[in-house]
Amino acid sequence: MPGTYRERPSLLDGAVLWRREADPAPAPDAAAYPVLPDGCMDLVLLDGRLIVAGPDTRAHGTSDSPGGRFAGIRFAPGTGAAFLGVPAHALRDLRVPLDEVWAKGVAREASGRIAEAADPLLALEEFALRRAADAGPWDPVIRAVAAGLEAGATVGAAADAVGLGARQLHRRSLDAFGYGPKTLARVLRLQRALGLVREGTPFAEAAYRSGCADQAHLAREARELAGMTLRAYTALMAARYARSSAKIDTPSPSGSSTTA
Template structure:
């Protein structure tokens, strides 16, 4: 089994709070697919950050207990104080970004709490209160790309030149706007697949050229096939709810 996953909206705008716990039985590995987001995580007494992914990530210890705050795309760098591209495809100890003594105290506070996810959310809310507000133009970039607009049309709509948009995207999302568009398009397609929509229709509605295009993107970004993903979703539904950006594989 991949464990029990639960998620709820956060009090932090655009974020989600989630937990994953073991089931006490055999644990099946699972992979987390790119979703344009970054997470603040607590697990086994440690605080760390999941950077923006461009490929599927397989946790080293799938049976561990996890608590996380998943930030909206582009929001985490200002809160954490580090450009997203420095954390791309990485899991980094929070102590590498913030003073070690402070992180140890925070990790102990979260670990001692009755609800680690709620304590982690409180930490994020306190940090966000002193951090710069999310850039509305970058949120508009996410909204435009997620609506299927081209990068050029999105840049024009938010009043940014191509080079400026690319530079800001690296800092906010960890990669350029074309990659963000691909990640968001894949997530749109997979949401339809999880809802039982046939692959060809899911591809068309998400903005792919055809089913073969979606299959290639699934391989490139998710490291698996559409049929394997659909099978993992069906298996997971019989066990526990799953995160929007993950799949469980044997």
Template sequence: MADRYEEWASRFDGATVWTLSVPEGSVHPVLPDGCMDLLWIGGRLLVAGPDTHAGTSAVGTGGQYAGIRFAPGTAPALLGVPAHELRDRRVDLADLWPGAPARVLNERLAEAPDPAAALETIALRRAADTTPPDPVMRFVAAQLGAGRSVADTAQAVGLGARQLHRRSLAAFGYGPKMLARVLRLQRALTLARSGTPYAEAAVEAGCTDQAHLAREMRDLAGTTLTAYLTPT
């Protein structure tokens, strides 16, 4: 039995709501994507920080998962914590929001017939009471996601290299060069999944050649394109 993953666009700007069913005894690979997620797994409400390397499904093996994935740069304002503090971490929301708020949300999720929809509602209500994400950093993420260079992006927003790096740590969890690598890998994977030959996918995504993409895949995902994209 294979993993069953479904996703759909959220009413929260730029976010994606998703569900995942993992058969008992198996794990689900999670690759860096520049995003942060609010997760409901095994009765726990978790925050998944931005990843710099591949991991597996957040808790144990097998089970039902629900989440809302926030576009790069949008979750820190919502959660009230800089992204770099959550880099490569999975943290109980109660550790970020101590006291009644997190407890109430846990109880609400536990009783919800549709945890994914409940997570989306939580995000929307929270957003109504918090400062919007930094529009400059959302623009930075969009530019890097489209394949624009870090230097050109910095110039477009009028930030020096140090300023951009510092603000990127807070918004994305790591510097703009790392975010550019992660988003480039995701572009290549999207192309490869659609049937584009690996060599073409590499160049179209922004790598110098297929060997470059292979190195990035090993470094960021810990595997090969063929191993990752071949169903098991």
């Protein structure tokens, strides 16, 4: 990918901290790197403002400015909505300033403190830890559903494991994940498959190991959710790797390069 991207686990349960520096002089033929659905939500510091990246159902193109710097915290599926105190479906496929989600004074004060800190990423983590402590523990039922689907369980099996009926699970999933459990299962399955593809696994094997019916099934999911064919994805990854001074296996998280 252009520029550099680094991430590390956060002290906040299930979250990941990341930094991104865009290429100061991107190649004229550099293709936009798509930010793919991953079931997560992000809080992104951009130009001194905190931006909320909602859960995605489709790929988003990047909008980097040369030399731009980004920092963010990526919340595990089902936890971002609890942190923000709003239903995830209200933010689906959106990138909005935090002051449109919280009271403007609260959001702007938080943005100012974090942006002016010696280490904004550390300040962002400390802010998230304080806010999460006030919000209380993550919903264990939702975390169990997300873990089950991420491991490849069917929606029915995930519901049975936590004792929820289909309607209950769907309603709670809309609030927690931004979409129903079937969509989340598709998103997480595609992420598993693309992770295998990035490792060099043949398409047919990646489809089988990720839980798709066959390679054609995986190809359809890639077109619908990632907006590209599998071959186009591998070509883009190869081009990004060729331009990078070091291989970075983890794609940008939701919202890391796309803002309102």
